[in-house]
Amino acid sequence: MAVLVVGSTAFDTIETPHGKRERCLGGSATYFSLAAKLFTTVKMVSVVGEDFPDEHRELFATHGVDTEGLETKPGKTFAWSGRYSADMNSRDTLDVALNTFGDFQPVLPESYQGTKFVFLANGAPGTQASVLDQIDASAFSVADTMDLWIDTARDELGAVLRRVDGLILNDEETKMLTGESNLIRAGRKVLEMGPKLVIIKKGEHGSFLFSNYFQYALPAYPTDQVVDPTGAGDSFAGGFMGFIAECDSLSLWNMKRAMAYGTICASLNVEGFGVDNLVAATRNQLERRYQELIQFVSL
């Protein structure tokens, strides 16, 4: 089965202790797609400006990412610039120009109708809701969010949470959303807000999965060289959703395996600049890391 993603496409300028890259291909929909394409075909809904080069469109096409839903609008593409701290645990945003992404109103092409697996990357809850209006009621939908929306659009976010099947967010966002400092309690509290599935990403400390029926903890794949953390969360989501869509099964066992592929995609991604490693990744490489991860975490 294919997976559909709605999110941003951007030009990222990234500075880490390992170097600097100017205007590389980025954005949540980009990272998600280039991870999910390792498992299944991806249908992307996003927006760019007239400065978006054909080579990026071709990159998507050659990797099985359908860009019929990638709208080109007059003006420029969303551009972001940031600098990571020495230990890469924090970053400063140096510049953001939303440009054409500023009033992004996603419209699903006819050909995307009926997609059973949908990821709403981080975005305004109102925009996420407009996507939920356009997909099948039976689709398995998972949303991401961020501190900004928890802070400024809590009611709208609450409405989205009552409609989606799953929520992926990081530990700080989970604490902020629930007011709970204990992540186990916090995870359960998010379940009460609506989603049947809650995934809490903890970066190098791994991830939790909460449902009303089980809880699961997975350490992160043991990456010993982080080059550029940009897109780690979206790569995780891409690996998770891509694997779920490939299996077309929501069994407990598949959920756990999908978490493993999520951390593996994130690990590959952060070991290189921008999307370099996702573009170069092979399924064999994933499977090798999957076996390593099993060794690393098996009791």
Add this chain to the structure above:
Amino acid sequence: MAVLVVGSTAFDTIETPHGKRERCLGGSATYFSLAAKLFTTVKMVSVVGEDFPDEHRELFATHGVDTEGLETKPGKTFAWSGRYSADMNSRDTLDVALNTFGDFQPVLPESYQGTKFVFLANGAPGTQASVLDQIDASAFSVADTMDLWIDTARDELGAVLRRVDGLILNDEETKMLTGESNLIRAGRKVLEMGPKLVIIKKGEHGSFLFSNYFQYALPAYPTDQVVDPTGAGDSFAGGFMGFIAECDSLSLWNMKRAMAYGTICASLNVEGFGVDNLVAATRNQLERRYQELIQFVSL
């Protein structure tokens, strides 16, 4: 097999968001012993003052903790007082009176000779070295340490690391000891300093085990109510070493299982004040949590 521990015995005055306790039984050797006694007999080497009450000695005795090595010296018992932050991720030390622990010179009683499993709780590296001089060369020895010694006694600590079989320390201490912010690299760097086994404790994020032959990651037991974090690290060490000593085996499988019992002992401990929960714990309770942990972490 029995396990031997050398460390502190103290009166702790603890304030957490859940309440305050005055002068309760504490210290690294105490927490370690009351966790390890769930698996095997414990031989304790520590020091107290004349104010140390008989009821505490009786508590140790009824729980299979041999206190022949618990020296009583003129003066008072080590006393510590601290207050935890609202999320309990940090604490302020309000008062420390080392008292009789100030010039602790551990002497192993004759009856402790030949103990095959030895834990050197956090203490001055010189003191730890004096214990290594007194134990069998074939004993399996594991040390703890802290930021103070990494900072002020790095050479002496380095000498201890070249002599012990294992080191248990937390994530911040590992970064400080190695100058590495990536814990995977940091863990490997500690191995180069001498120990064949390095365990990195990450609190709620679980723990890592490093050896030259394998790496292992275990999430923490999912505790949803932390009442008092005091002694978590020593309870972990007590569960780990207690289980290893009980099995009398250093196989990979036992090491992993010992990590699990370590996090389980730590989880029980932090869910109550002081040593309350360790004193009340039963082996059945441990086994129930062990099964829960397997469910929680199994891929």
